[in-house]
Amino acid sequence: MGQASALRAPTPQPLPPTVKEQALRPEVNDAHVRFIGLGKTYPGQTQPALQGIDLNIRHGEIFGIIGRSGAGKSSLLRTINRLEQPSQGRVLIDQVDIAPFDEDHLVALRRRIGMIFQHFNLMSAKTVWQNVELPLKVAGVAKAERQRKVRELLELVGLQDFHRHMIYQLSGGMQQRVGIARALTCDPAMLLMDEPMAALDALTRETIQELLLDIWRQTNKMFFFITHSVEEALFLGSRLIVMSPRPGRITHTFTPDFNRRYLETRDGRRIKSSPDFIAMREQVLGIIYGDELAAHEPAHA
Amino acid sequence: MPKPRGGHKPAAPGKVYGAPGAGYSGHISLITSIALIALWFLVTSAGWVKPLFLPSPFAVYDKFVSAMTDGVANSTLAEHAMASLTRVFSAFLLACVTAVPVGILMGVNRYARGIFDPPIEFYRPLPPLAYLPLIIIWFGIGEFPKILLIYLAIFAPMAIAARAGVRSVSIEQIHAAYAMGGTRMQIVWHVILKAAMPEIFTGLRIGIGVGWTTLVAAEMVAADRGLGFMVLNAAQFLASDIVIMGIIVIGVFAFAFDLLVRYVEKFAIPWKGRI
Numbered sequence: 158m159g160q161a162s163a164l165r166a167p168t169p170q171p172l173p174p175t176v177k178e179q180a181l182r183p184e185v186n187d188a189h190v191r192f193i194g195l196g197k198t199y200p201g202q203t204q205p206a207l208q209g210i211d212l213n214i215r216h217g218e219i220f221g222i223i224g225r226s227g228a229g230k231s232s233l234l235r236t237i238n239r240l241e242q243p244s245q246g247r248v249l250i251d252q253v254d255i256a257p258f259d260e261d262h263l264v265a266l267r268r269r270i271g272m273i274f275q276h277f278n279l280m281s282a283k284t285v286w287q288n289v290e291l292p293l294k295v296a297g298v299a300k301a302e303r304q305r306k307v308r309e310l311l312e313l314v315g316l317q318d319f320h321r322h323m324i325y326q327l328s329g330g331m332q333q334r335v336g337i338a339r340a341l342t343c344d345p346a347m348l349l350m351d352e353p354m355a356a357l358d359a360l361t362r363e364t365i366q367e368l369l370l371d372i373w374r375q376t377n378k379m380f381f382f383i384t385h386s387v388e389e390a391l392f393l394g395s396r397l398i399v400m401s402p403r404p405g406r407i408t409h410t411f412t413p414d415f416n417r418r419y420l421e422t423r424d425g426r427r428i429k430s431s432p433d434f435i436a437m438r439e440q441v442l443g444i445i446y447g448d449e450l451a452a453h454e455p456a457h458a
Numbered sequence: 459m460p461k462p463r464g465g466h467k468p469a470a471p472g473k474v475y476g477a478p479g480a481g482y483s484g485h486i487s488l489i490t491s492i493a494l495i496a497l498w499f500l501v502t503s504a505g506w507v508k509p510l511f512l513p514s515p516f517a518v519y520d521k522f523v524s525a526m527t528d529g530v531a532n533s534t535l536a537e538h539a540m541a542s543l544t545r546v547f548s549a550f551l552l553a554c555v556t557a558v559p560v561g562i563l564m565g566v567n568r569y570a571r572g573i574f575d576p577p578i579e580f581y582r583p584l585p586p587l588a589y590l591p592l593i594i595i596w597f598g599i600g601e602f603p604k605i606l607l608i609y610l611a612i613f614a615p616m617a618i619a620a621r622a623g624v625r626s627v628s629i630e631q632i633h634a635a636y637a638m639g640g641t642r643m644q645i646v647w648h649v650i651l652k653a654a655m656p657e658i659f660t661g662l663r664i665g666i667g668v669g670w671t672t673l674v675a676a677e678m679v680a681a682d683r684g685l686g687f688m689v690l691n692a693a694q695f696l697a698s699d700i701v702i703m704g705i706i707v708i709g710v711f712a713f714a715f716d717l718l719v720r721y722v723e724k725f726a727i728p729w730k731g732r733i
Contacts, residue, residue, distance in 0.1 A: 240633050260641075268639030278634035281729040282652035291648060292638040325729055339638070349637075 189251050190214040190237055190347070190381070196245035197232050197405075206232045208404035210246065214396075219373055219380040219416060221394030223387060225445060229405025230383040234349055237381065238270045239263055268296050271340030275352040277332045279324045285311070285335050286320040292342045310338040314368065330361035337368070341376075350382035354389060366392055367425055374420050387441045388429060391415055399444050409444055413437060513699040518706070521699040530700055531691045533683045539707060541683040545601070545676060546669045549608035553665055557613045558658055561620025565654070566646055574617070582614035586672045590679070599680035611672040612665040619661025623654030656730040659723045663716055670712040 195210035207229040214220045222230045235241035236248050239255060247254050250266070258266060279288050289310055293303045311317045314334040324332060333353060340348055353369075354362040366389060373380055384390050390397050391413045399409040415428050428434055469475065495515065501507050502514035509517065525535040533541075563570040581589070586607055597603040627650050635649045677686030685708050692700035723730065 238637055240637060264639050264641055266639075267637055270637070272634070272637040274630065274634055276630060278628075278630050280631070280649060280652065282655065282727070291635075295635075295638060295640045295644045295648065323729055343639070 189216055189249075190379070191249040191252075192233070192236075192246065193249065194246035195233070195236065195243050195248065197229065197236070197241065198244045205244070205404040207243070208406055210405075210407060212398070212407070214379060214381065216379055217377045219382070219393055219395045221390040221397040222383045222400055223385070223390040223397060223441065223445065224400035224405070225402050226385075227402040227405075228400035229402070230400060231351055233400075233405065234351055234381060234383055237347075237349055238267050238272065268292070268343050269346050271343070271345035271348040273333070273336045273340045273348065273350045273353045275355045277324075277329075277336045277356070279332055279335055279339070281324050283324070284320065285316060285322050285324070285327070288324065288335050289338045289342055292339060296343060306342060307338075310341055313341070313372065314338045328361075329357050330365060333357060333361075333365055334368070337365075337372070341372070345378065347379040347381060350380065352383055352385065355385060362386075362389065363425060367419070369393065370416055370419055373416070387438050387445070391434060391437055391441065392419065392425065392429060397441075399441060409441075411437065411441065510696060510698060513702060517699045518703050521703045522707075525688075525700070525703065531683075531688050533688075535688075535707065538683055538685050538688045539711070541681075541687075542673055542677070542685040542708075543711065545604050545684065546608060546666070546673055548605045549612055550666055550669050552605070552609050553612040553616050553669075554662070557616035557665070558620045558661070561617035561622075561658075561661070562624055562646075562651065562654065564617065564621040565624025566650065571621075578614050578617055581610070582618070586611045586675045587678075590675060594679055604676040604681065607676045608669050608672045612669045615668055616661040616665040619664065620654065620658050623657030623661075624650055626657060627653040655727045656723075659719065659727060659730075663719050666715055666719065667712065670708060673708065 190212075191214070192210045192212040195207055196205055197207040198205040206227075210233060222233065224230055232241050236243050237250070239248075239258070243256075247256060249255070255263075255266060280291065283291065286307055289307045290303050293306060298306070307320075308317070311320055314337055316331060316334050316338065319327065319331065324335070327335065333356075336353070350369075354365055357365060369380070370393065380393075382390075382393060384393075391411070392415050394411075394413055395416055397411040397413060398407045399411075400406060401408045415434060418428055419425050422428070470481070498512070498515055502509070502512060513521075521530075522535070524530070525538075527534070529535070529537070531538075560570070560574055564574050565571075589610070590607055593603045593607055597606060631649055631653065632645060635645045640648065673684070674686035674689060677684040678690060681687040685704050689701050689704035689708075692698075692704065
């Protein structure tokens with residue numbers, strides 16, 4: 158260290174937050190999700206749905222979970238915005254434990270986390286515009302700002318000409334686009350996706366996958382998704398965990414980079430038919446269905 | 459594969475595709491109505507039934523005209539109708555502003571459900587005539603007890619429909635609203651109420667129907683005007699032409715209001731049945 162810097166007066170540092178302040182701080186702008194020893198057992202069940210989950214999810218990561226039904230994927234995802242309450246362990250968002258959050262802090266936290274659902278869960282009683290506008294309305298955003306934001310998001314998902322339509326007038330793919338726009342309305346720090354493409358046909362699924370990757374590149378938000386489709390998981394995810402059922406545990410981790418390759422080449426079909434994609438897909442499939450296949454294999458002499 | 463035989467019509471909606479019973483049925487209803495009226499003409503003009511039991515459509519029409527101009531039972535038909543409409547709609551409006559909120563509250567609050575459930579479930583199956591004497595003992599024979607009787611009959615089905623509407627909202631929709639940071643009140647307002655609207659409207663239709671069916675009971679005691687009173691009074695003199703005329707007038711009013719509610723429903727809740 159030089160003399161000049163040694164003699165310089167120390168820069169006043171802000172006081173660190175107290176434990177209580179830190180615990181109640183709902184900001185998750187710089188999202189970083191941490192699960193520590195997380196477990197979940199539903200009332201009346203003996204087998205835990207989740208057990209011993211330890212995970213760190215970085216900013217700007219597309220993090221995917223794949224596994225068979227009953228692996229606890231949805232339960233894990235929903236502990237992030239406390240739609241599910243863990244039975245053991247902790248969830249930290251930006252190093253803040255969200256367990257002690259009261260109703261007001263939870264509301265504030267959830268307004269910073271977007272969520273997309275398998276069955277879209279749009280409000281059938283509202284138009285496309287009103288659905289996308291709803292999170293801003295509940296957050297008390299002024300009308301002019303709401304209009305600007307909704308217009309911008311409908312353009313992003315390509316539904317600017319359908320803003321007056323009722324939800325039932327849209328196809329499944331269009332409904333999920335509304336779901337994506339709605340999830341992004343409050344400029345969330347992260348996006349949770351609970352099997353976002355499970356209810357869509359194969360072609361629409363590919364279009365929505367590509368749309369999600371475009372949005373990810375533009376926003377650099379953390380995406381956290383769960384899926385049953387190995388192909389989708391590999392194509393979207395920059396990190397992927399495989400979970401085993403009953404109890405839900407993490408068994409394997411993969412770090413594919415097909416999403417970046419798609420954003421460079423814009424050729425999803427070619428990537429999905431490339432030998433390394435197929436090899437990884439078979440490897441993941443082998444893990445997921447390995448036990449089941451082994452159980453059905455005839456015993457060799 | 460069996461070959462299609464010539465002369466057969468293509469399969470219609472609701473038979474091997476589409477929802478059972480799909481398709482327009484208005485023309486069938488119209489034909490049924492015309493057939494019933496024609497049967498009435500036939501039976502009375504052929505003299506198969508005595509006029510005392512079933513007067514002819516002409517006799518009923520003549521009575522309608524004389525009731526409109528000269529009046530019947532000391533009032534014109536318009537005055538009778540106005541008295542009944544005031545009673546039924548006062549009770550209906552009162553039920554709208556009380557039964558619907560109570561039903562919603564029962565749906566979203568367990569204390570409200572616990573409080574309102576026993577009295578509503580107890581009196582709901584009782585015929586209004588059973589508690590009419592009690593209402594007369596408590597509140598006398600003025601206008602209020604008549605409206606109260608109709609109101610009580612309407613209240614229960616409307617409250618139960620509103621409660622059922624609230625309970626029909628899927629937990630996933632509620633989770634979606636929670637996930638976007640909605641507070642409890644916002645979820646009730648923006649999600650639950652909207653989703654409950656179809657059942658609330660069904661409750662309104664059932665309620666107004668019940669209101670009209672209770673009208674005669676309400677006008678049984680110490681009424682001097684009203685369609686129910688007019689019918690009951692005519693029955694005492696075996697004036698079946700007035701009875702039938704009164705029944706038709708009540709039926710027309712009830713049907714017209716039901717059509718109005720259906721029309722409003724079509725615009726207010728266009729998503730009904732499409733979720």
